[in-house]
Amino acid sequence: MTEYPLxxxxxxxxxxxxxxxxxxxxxxxxxxxxxxxxxxxxxxLVGFLDEVDLLGAVTPGYLKELHGTHLFLRDPAALHRxxxxxxxxxxxxxxxxxxxxxxxxxxxxxxxxxxxxxxQHTLPVVxxxxxxxxxxxxxPDLLHKLxx
Numbered sequence: 001m002t003e004y005p006l007x008x009x010x011x012x013x014x015x016x017x018x019x020x021x022x023x024x025x026x027x028x029x030x031x032x033x034x035x036x037x038x039x040x041x042x043x044x045l046v047g048f049l050d051e052v053d054l055l056g057a058v059t060p061g062y063l064k065e066l067h068g069t070h071l072f073l074r075d076p077a078a079l080h081r082x083x084x085x086x087x088x089x090x091x092x093x094x095x096x097x098x099x100x101x102x103x104x105x106x107x108x109x110x111x112x113x114x115x116x117x118x119x120q121h122t123l124p125v126v127x128x129x130x131x132x133x134x135x136x137x138x139x140p141d142l143l144h145k146l147x148x
């Protein structure tokens with residue numbers, strides 16, 4: 001990897017594609033970390049998917065509004081049915097579009113500001129010259145570098 005200002009923080013990753021299934025994305029995110037960029041056919045950033053997005057994909061949309069109602073406690077199989085229905089759907093249906101990202105020429109301060117503004121724990125990294133995804137930066141790695 002070329003020497004970038006953030007080079008020591010960039011983790012290489014295999015990005016997701018829009019057509020990747022939610023089931024495959026969940027498997028990859030559980031292995032690779034807290035979120036992955038989604039790229040188009042030209043390997044340019046088109047979205048981002050993390051654990052919160054996956055939860056939203058596999059649970060009914062109204063669940064967020066029903067806090068404290070114990071919906072799934074009354075029908076434990078309902079969550080399993082919702083997950084089974086969502087598993088074959090495409091990442092493109094559930095990803096965040098136009099996610100915040102850092103490019104390879106950005107500073108640690110810029111990355112820090114984006115983490116604070118976005119509340120994401122992982123940010124895609126885009127090559128400043130080609131605009132293609134080269135990896136991710138994870139918040140714990142940045143904290144480890146910044147803190148003594």
